[in-house]
Amino acid sequence: MNKKKFISEANSVINLEIKALQKLKKSINSSFGKAVIKIAKCQSKVILCGVGKSGLIASKIAATLASVGTPSFSLLASEASHGDLGMISKKDILILISNSGETNELKNIIQFTKRNKILLIGIVSKKDSILYKSADIKLFIPKAIEAGGIVPTSSTTAQLALGDSLAIASMKYKKFDKKDFKKLHPAGSLGAQLKTVEDIMITGKKIPFVNENLKMSKALKILTEKKLGILIVLNRKKKTIGIVTDGQIRRFTEKKFDFRSRPVKEIMTKKPIFIEKDELAAKALSTMNSKKITSLIVNKKDQPQKTIGVVHIHTILKSNIS
Secondary structure, X not given: OOHHHHHHHHXXXXXXXXXXXXXXXXXXXXXXXXXXXXXXXXXXXXXXXXXXXXXXXXXXXXXXXXXXXXXXXXXXXXXXXXXXXXXXXXXXXXXXXXXXXXXXXXXXXXXXXXXXXXXXEEEEOOOOOHHHHHOOEEEEOOOOOOOOOOOOOHHHHHHXXXXXXXXXXXXHHOOOOHHHHHHHOOOHHHHHHOOEXXXXXXXXXXXXXXXXXXXXXXXXXXXXXHOOOEEEEEOOOOOEEEEEEHHHHHHHHHOOOOOOOOEHHHHOEEOOOEEEOOOEHHHHHHHHHHHOOOEEEEEOOOOOOOEEEEEEHHHHHHOOOO
């Protein structure tokens, strides 16, 4: 087979799988909505089970559901009849995935769900199968042509797409948002991108506050001590009214301007740029880049002049946020 044939074969496989997904899209009905609500309201676990390649798809769907806040795991159908049925409790939901819906391994599992009144959701491609007939909620996947004629490809692609759809729909039904997602993904680049300003901001005594009437000669000592390159200026009511940066100090020095004897309020820049603690750290970095600054004041949402933190570009970069 030459290179052109390889490309042609790849296109053929992809086209078959696209057709399978198009058929699946047309088959989605009210049963899908029922399944989503049951999954979202499940007070225990959602257990995915399949045979062969469908078993692999079950593992992936379980992982996706778990990542968006629905406790889930996959169960090997071949092991279910050898003790693993004990992993399923009466409050669980069982999702069985099978192209044919007739494999021997499924029968014991189906009987177990019926005896124990466990909700059974069937993902299956044959309406005359035991799985389709037995399922409390039936999710039908139209028969598709497999690539190569025999290898589970188009059918498993459709199964996976349906599983992803269930996970995302249930996530949105529960209003599971970025904050919730971050709690379940604390590590890695994804977790880093979901960090908020509050997660990385400098707080408490580390914040370089100075009074507006303080002489700059004394303020410079605080600037050096706090090592953030900024001073946050407060009035007598403890409200933030301005900022002094090391860049300003450098420019005054270059101009040989005698600023050391002046009060901070005569040197500061009024109306400093600030950000709220619930914003993503990535947004803070974007703001710094666009404004060409290295720090942002973090103010309370309901009190725009009440500073509760400082986010510095070095802290952001150390957190692998980009």
